[in-house]
Amino acid sequence: SxxxxxxxxxxxxxxxxxxxxxxxxxxxxxxxxxxxxxxxxxxxxxxxxxxxxxxxxxxxxxxxxxxxxxxxxxxxxxxxxxxxxxxxxxxxxxxxxxxxxxxxxxxxxxxIVETSPVVARLILADGSEIMLPPGKSEYVIGREDPVSNIFPEIDLTPYGGETGGVSRQHARIVCVGNQWSIIDLNSTNHTRVNGNRIEPQTPTPISDGTKLQFGRLVATFRLG
Incomplete structure (x- = not known):
């Protein structure tokens, strides 16, 4: 029972x-x-x-x-x-x-926003060179994550992006006319321009030779 x-x-x-x-x-x-x-x-x-x-x-x-x-x-x-x-x-x-x-x-x-004919690229501290794909005016920088369907134009994973603290969608480089700027996309470890941390979602002008830092990954922005 x-x-x-x-x-x-x-x-x-x-x-x-x-x-x-x-x-x-x-x-x-x-x-x-x-x-x-x-x-x-x-x-x-x-x-x-x-x-x-x-x-x-x-x-x-x-x-x-x-x-x-x-x-x-x-x-x-x-x-x-x-x-x-x-x-x-x-x-x-x-x-x-x-x-x-x-x-x-x-x-x-x-x-009118037009793509710049000038070739832009990032030069990393180890000498690696990453070309920004031509024909675009915006470039997301981050780490590719197929599971989350994230495919940034500039994937820093092969360059130590994950260990360097780069977010999946870390920053965006924008070209309007002949003016280039960078925008932090609320990244976890922040974006720095010439050593200075920039505020999220705030466009910051950059030019040839500007030092950029994504988390701990350092690069130099080059034109031409």
Whole structure:
């Protein structure tokens, strides 16, 4: 009888736990949805600020660092929108009905972004040379991770990137017209320009001979 009593008690607990599990809300984690929605609002505010700064300049005279920042902010906004869409199944929630169809940015008079004909490359401390692929105006620097579907244009893994503290998406080099700049992508071990740590998501101008540091990996930026 004690075996049967134990079996009945175990079955009762099993049924209770199954009912409790069935009662749990399905769908994405509300906390993660809220975090992404807050991040969207911050990115939209950043884009709006850059657009307001650009609108203050005459047509064709917007500084390149403002355009680089605007491009980076728009890219981060699009990435966060995609992350939120993937999380909730590409269907807007009741509290955020417009997250997936944002209004087009207000047109402003800005120079056309063109790829630079100048050949750019990174020279590492050991003499290794990494050419920036031609025909592009933006280059993500980091470490390739097929599992996470991360394939940066400049993969520092073969050059000691992992042991050197390089993040998977560490920094972005941007060329607007003839002006080059670098943007730290919230990397874990930071990005430095000529020895000075730069703030995340803030375009910093660079030129031929600029010393760059990604984590502990040091390189010299070269043009031509």
């Amino acid at each position: 004690f075996i049967m009593a134990g079996l009945d008690a175990a079955r009762a607990e099993l049924a209770k736990t199954e009912a409790a599990l069935a009662a749990l809300p399905s769908g994405p984690d509300p906390a993660e949805v809220a975090r992404l929605e807050a991040l969207l609002a911050a990115h939209r505010d950043t884009v709006a600020q850059y657009e307001q700064m650009a609108a203050r300049y005459p047509a064709g005279s917007v500084p390149s660092f403002i355009m680089a920042g605007l491009d980076a902010a728009r890219a981060e906004l699009a990435k966060t929108e995609a992350d939120l869409a993937a999380l909730i199944g590409n269907a807007p929630t009741a509290s955020s009905p417009t997250h997936f169809h944002p209004a087009a940015p207000t047109p402003i008079a800005t120079p």
